[in-house]
Amino acid sequence: MSECGMAERRHILERLAGWIVARTGLHYYADKMDLLDMILTRRMEACHCARPMEYLALLSGPGTGDVEWRALESAVTIGETFFFRYAEQFHALERTILPDLITRLRPLRTMRIWSVGCSNGAEPYSLAILLRRLLRARGEPDWTIDILGTDISVQALDRARAAEYGAWSLRDVGRAERSQWFRPTECGRHWVLRDAYRRMVRFEYGNIMDLPAGGGPAGPFDLILCRNVLIYFQAAQAVDLVRALAGRLSPPGWLLLGHSDPVSECGAFLETVTFPGTVAFRPRDCRAGPARPPRRTAAASSLFSPAVPLPGRPVRQPPPAGPGKGRDVPAEAGVAAAGVRDLADSGAVEQALGLCRAALARHPLDIGLNFLSGVLADDAGAAERGFRRTIYLDREHVMAHVHLARLLRDGGQAGEGRRLLRQARTLLQRQPPDSPLPEGGGLTAGGLLRLIRPDGTERADDMVADGPWLMRGVF
Numbered sequence: 001m002s003e004c005g006m007a008e009r010r011h012i013l014e015r016l017a018g019w020i021v022a023r024t025g026l027h028y029y030a031d032k033m034d035l036l037d038m039i040l041t042r043r044m045e046a047c048h049c050a051r052p053m054e055y056l057a058l059l060s061g062p063g064t065g066d067v068e069w070r071a072l073e074s075a076v077t078i079g080e081t082f083f084f085r086y087a088e089q090f091h092a093l094e095r096t097i098l099p100d101l102i103t104r105l106r107p108l109r110t111m112r113i114w115s116v117g118c119s120n121g122a123e124p125y126s127l128a129i130l131l132r133r134l135l136r137a138r139g140e141p142d143w144t145i146d147i148l149g150t151d152i153s154v155q156a157l158d159r160a161r162a163a164e165y166g167a168w169s170l171r172d173v174g175r176a177e178r179s180q181w182f183r184p185t186e187c188g189r190h191w192v193l194r195d196a197y198r199r200m201v202r203f204e205y206g207n208i209m210d211l212p213a214g215g216g217p218a219g220p221f222d223l224i225l226c227r228n229v230l231i232y233f234q235a236a237q238a239v240d241l242v243r244a245l246a247g248r249l250s251p252p253g254w255l256l257l258g259h260s261d262p263v264s265e266c267g268a269f270l271e272t273v274t275f276p277g278t279v280a281f282r283p284r285d286c287r288a289g290p291a292r293p294p295r296r297t298a299a300a301s302s303l304f305s306p307a308v309p310l311p312g313r314p315v316r317q318p319p320p321a322g323p324g325k326g327r328d329v330p331a332e333a334g335v336a337a338a339g340v341r342d343l344a345d346s347g348a349v350e351q352a353l354g355l356c357r358a359a360l361a362r363h364p365l366d367i368g369l370n371f372l373s374g375v376l377a378d379d380a381g382a383a384e385r386g387f388r389r390t391i392y393l394d395r396e397h398v399m400a401h402v403h404l405a406r407l408l409r410d411g412g413q414a415g416e417g418r419r420l421l422r423q424a425r426t427l428l429q430r431q432p433p434d435s436p437l438p439e440g441g442g443l444t445a446g447g448l449l450r451l452i453r454p455d456g457t458e459r460a461d462d463m464v465a466d467g468p469w470l471m472r473g474v475f
Helices: 003-024 027-031 033-047 052-060 065-076 087-105 122-137 154-162 175-181 235-246 331-345 349-362 367-376 380-393 398-410 414-429 445-449
Strands: 110-116 144-151 182-184 191-193 201-205 221-226 249-257 270-275 278-283
Touching: 003 033, 003 052, 033 052, 033 065, 052 065, 065 154, 087 110, 087 122, 087 221, 087 249, 087 270, 087 278, 110 122, 122 144, 122 201, 122 221, 144 154, 154 201, 175 182, 221 235, 235 249, 331 349, 331 367, 349 367, 367 380, 367 398, 380 398, 398 414, 398 445, 414 445
Parallel strands: 110 144, 110 221, 144 201, 221 249
Antiparallel strands: 182 191, 249 278, 270 278
């Protein structure tokens, strides 16, 4: 491309970025020209536009603009999510927040919940599973539960309504729970959520930018989750959005935000309630006052385990590579691994696995690609090979030890699984407690260490014996 052509494309990308920020609030794209260039190329190909100006004209067209904007919004939205993501928040939901709401709302026997930025539906469906379990345990199955999921991506909403998921979205759901909550498709490689949970959730298109002006779904809601949405907005704008969300809460309502979302300026209208590893928020004018987490006892059991440090805690970089690590792997391998994750997060798991295998053929010693090959593998044997290769290349890779232990335990090799967890515990004891674990998605060494006993078993006071594995929020 000539210098003139490159300058024109740069100018168009800047205009497009301005339009996206103005329409969606996603300030994240204000300086992401390379990423935006890839998205523009894909949308131009899909719309058969030969030049960027043709695509801008399409976006501005009275008959085509709205349709293409919905497609573009889907393309720029980050769609990564999975069931029971962020264990510490689901632990707070199970132990305190939902029981508090059940108690307060029992005279009405109605509860309204809103999942903002619901993506493929994993978050609202996880809430449906948990809430149904809690109500049935209390002998109160006759509640009216209205869980609303909204998103700016119409493609994500289509996937959410279909409620069909692959191993990537269910990577932290145990076999027993998967069979209980889902039914397998005919191909046997995907699972569809059972109707009992699907009926509790509905989905609508929604742009969070409409909220400050009074748009969006009408409240009040008893629980609102808006996790990892606000990180893409400017700080002042994020505060305005949180204020608008708080205004849609019922008097006893709760608000959950993401660990990295800006909340420091929200103290004037929100009260903070601290839980192990996380925080939740309530309106300051809530006359009933915030409920406090119950004291944990050795007999208590839960599906979820808190494992992530409190928001705002300084995050240290992973420890330097030891002997045998960092084997002069080209930067290209890291780019390939990022591409594998992007594909998997978008729902194209088979394509992600294919890309991962192709990249491994070029970079067989890359630790990240070998680990991903284990996570994405379509059979237990391939998964075991991926995790064992990762440990061979990096004997201190804690997450590979944990994943392999889970795999072996599920395959009937409980003793070998415990041995691997004992090794993982030894490795964790050598690291600073607040250091993030590579491939741990924010999980810290101290958080994981709390969940593994010296004998290589998981702590029984944090989960039911046959419940999901101790790892939640691994990515």
